[in-house]
Amino acid sequence: xxxxxxxxxxxxxxxxxxxxxxxxxxxxxxxxxxxxxxxxxxxxxxxxxxxxxxxxxxxxxxxxxxxxxxxxxxxxxxxxxxxxxxxxxxxxxxxxxxxxxxxxxxxxxxxxxxxxxxxxxxxxxxxxxxxxxxxxxxxxxxxxxxxxxxxxxxxxxxxxxxxxxxxxxxxxxxxxxxxxxxxxxxxxxxxxxxxxxxxxxxxxxxxxxxxxxxxxxxxxxxxxxxxxxxxxxxxxxxxxxxxxxxxxxxxxxxxxxxxxxxxxxxxxxxxxxxxxxxxxxxxxxxxxxxxxxxxxxxxxxxxxxxxxxxxxxxxxxxxxxxxxxxxxxxxxxxxxxxxxxxxxxxxxxxxxxxxxxxxxxxxxxxxxxxxxxxxxxxxxxxxxxxxxxxxxxxxxxxxxxxxxxxxxxxxxxxxxxxxxxxxxxxxxxxxx
Amino acid sequence: xxxxxxxxxxxxxxxxxxxxxxxxxxxxxxxxxxxxxxxxxxxxxxxxxxxxxxxxxxxxxxxxxxxxxxxxxxxxxxxxxxxxxxxxxxxxxxxxxxxxxxxxxxxxxxxxxxxxxxxxxxxxxxxxxxxxxxxxxxxxxxxxxxxxxxxxxxxxxxxxxxxxxxxxxxxxxxxxxxxxxxxxxxxxxxxxxxxxxxxxxxxxxxxxxxxxxxxxxxxxxxxxxxxxxxxxxxxxxxxxxxxxxxxxxxxxxxxxxxxxxxxxxxxxxxxxxxxxxxxxxxxxxxxxxxxxxx
Numbered sequence: 001x002x003x004x005x006x007x008x009x010x011x012x013x014x015x016x017x018x019x020x021x022x023x024x025x026x027x028x029x030x031x032x033x034x035x036x037x038x039x040x041x042x043x044x045x046x047x048x049x050x051x052x053x054x055x056x057x058x059x060x061x062x063x064x065x066x067x068x069x070x071x072x073x074x075x076x077x078x079x080x081x082x083x084x085x086x087x088x089x090x091x092x093x094x095x096x097x098x099x100x101x102x103x104x105x106x107x108x109x110x111x112x113x114x115x116x117x118x119x120x121x122x123x124x125x126x127x128x129x130x131x132x133x134x135x136x137x138x139x140x141x142x143x144x145x146x147x148x149x150x151x152x153x154x155x156x157x158x159x160x161x162x163x164x165x166x167x168x169x170x171x172x173x174x175x176x177x178x179x180x181x182x183x184x185x186x187x188x189x190x191x192x193x194x195x196x197x198x199x200x201x202x203x204x205x206x207x208x209x210x211x212x213x214x215x216x217x218x219x220x221x222x223x224x225x226x227x228x229x230x231x232x233x234x235x236x237x238x239x240x241x242x243x244x245x246x247x248x249x250x251x252x253x254x255x256x257x258x259x260x261x262x263x264x265x266x267x268x269x270x271x272x273x274x275x276x277x278x279x280x281x282x283x284x285x286x287x288x289x290x291x292x293x294x295x296x297x298x299x300x301x302x303x304x305x306x307x308x309x310x311x312x313x314x315x316x317x318x319x320x321x322x323x324x325x326x327x328x329x330x331x332x333x334x335x336x337x338x339x340x341x342x343x344x345x346x347x348x349x350x351x352x353x354x355x356x357x358x359x360x361x362x363x364x365x366x367x368x369x370x371x372x373x374x375x376x377x378x379x380x381x382x383x384x385x386x387x388x389x390x391x392x393x394x395x396x397x398x399x400x401x402x403x404x405x406x407x408x409x410x411x412x413x414x415x416x417x418x419x420x421x422x423x424x425x426x427x428x429x430x431x432x
Numbered sequence: 433x434x435x436x437x438x439x440x441x442x443x444x445x446x447x448x449x450x451x452x453x454x455x456x457x458x459x460x461x462x463x464x465x466x467x468x469x470x471x472x473x474x475x476x477x478x479x480x481x482x483x484x485x486x487x488x489x490x491x492x493x494x495x496x497x498x499x500x501x502x503x504x505x506x507x508x509x510x511x512x513x514x515x516x517x518x519x520x521x522x523x524x525x526x527x528x529x530x531x532x533x534x535x536x537x538x539x540x541x542x543x544x545x546x547x548x549x550x551x552x553x554x555x556x557x558x559x560x561x562x563x564x565x566x567x568x569x570x571x572x573x574x575x576x577x578x579x580x581x582x583x584x585x586x587x588x589x590x591x592x593x594x595x596x597x598x599x600x601x602x603x604x605x606x607x608x609x610x611x612x613x614x615x616x617x618x619x620x621x622x623x624x625x626x627x628x629x630x631x632x633x634x635x636x637x638x639x640x641x642x643x644x645x646x647x648x649x650x651x652x653x654x655x656x657x658x659x660x661x662x663x664x665x666x667x668x669x670x671x672x673x674x675x676x677x678x679x680x681x682x683x684x685x686x687x688x689x690x691x692x693x694x695x696x697x698x699x700x701x702x703x704x705x706x707x708x709x710x711x712x713x714x715x716x717x718x719x720x721x722x723x724x725x726x
Contacts, residue, residue: 119476411676
């Protein structure tokens, strides 16, 4: 009996020890790798959501430059898959809340980045900007979007365009259309004509692509100045201009095909000749144009063609990926070295042709950017600018979540007044 | 001292798990309920105030909450009834002693070994909403055999019923195993006695076997019900965070990570716990009472 008793206590003690051991393992493990890294080469953890074809190639090109210039550091790719950063941002939030930031992370310039700035998660980069004279090479409006109170918080690497109408020239011909529609009303008429041919007038993907469509219809219907005013304090989301835009949006949605899984299958319907139109950002160009394996290998101007989305000619609805310096980065010097590469002409010209975007710098080598990218580069220089909603320029993350919710509910109810009320409530709650 | 010898060793053995469960389950539950009763509506807010049940009431003003609750109910009804009926039917066939029973049993039980994420990814393709010449997956099959095609989980009204199909596929084998054990537990003598009394074969099931299966049915109902009310992974794999298939668990995730509203997220989590408790607590009471009777 006594022996049994002892054995039990011994067992319990062992279990307790094991539990403590288990608890200790994680932190000491992390420290060990940190220390080991310090001996030889310090690693730089770069967090992004560039894992897809094109974007991952671009990241790799920039990484090669970084490693050549900084032999004392090793690059650690902490990319998390998922379009538009869906899953990456959830993981990033837990890392930042736990004060275990990566050394540098990707964020959309604009209101999304300002969320991190207001939370006090980022270090200002003014000294880097002064050292490299970056204020002269980035457009002023872009710098304004990544600043709070005169402090600049990130290094933009690229510019994407949201307001692009992709279309299938053969279907347009079949429907008797001379070219891409220039206004929202022309667009609705064109959709009606395509419908008569039996093809899908407008392809859509999952719900976020419908929110993307909404920002384009609002911009096209309201005009650039009225659209931009929506996001300033006191922006009027309840007014008649928004009502008209939403009614047109509802009308356009009547011509939409079955929702596809994501933006790629929706874009593919245009390239495959099943659908006439698709409104998507210019990352679709890489998908259409790149050789099979990552892209569809289609010929531009014959299999697919593009124009500014209806009613938005002369306006560049932009978004930009940028890199940051989080407070408490373990390898601050390494992060700064990465930011210097990301800011450099060489780095941006290596990254962007592969990613299918144009560089944020004004002094890029234009010969590298051909076909669609040449058009984009030209328009970026001369157009008025508007900020994308879905891609974090004009609205913060919580505001965007509320807009996504309103659009999703609208797809079930088709209630324009309800949509406008939800958008108005979201703006009142989120724009101060 | 002598008395302590009888209970102390046992207590010491289970103490670590009691402590772990106390902290990581009940402690966290309590923390969640406390958070749900504050006004911490952004994560950067530090001085949250106690607001009682305000969040629990306010959420009923949100159209999305009504929709996600409605979706959860539709999903639960189709999933639980579907898995029970199909599982019962499979067990009934097995019980008749068909040839190759062991093989069939393994085949029906196999989907259990797959995670909901993997199931979801395959069924997302099977339930693609493309129709006619764009049809793939099930719609292609239905097209070929002349059945009507459907938008599946993207249908605004009955999408959640389609969403339950992969779950039924996955769990009905497990229900079959439960019922089969139940069937085997019915003594042959009872059936024979009924037959001797002139009962038809259907009558034997109706009046002898089914009543004896009641405890098994109840366990299956509880297990399926609580899986169903907190379903998250299957929905994320099939549809992602789209409103058309929104359920409370997905709503909670979006609320915490995208909308950055911890108090509201905790409120939704609390409602999920309460909904599961409605299933589980009566079952616990019932089983404790039954054990006392013994």
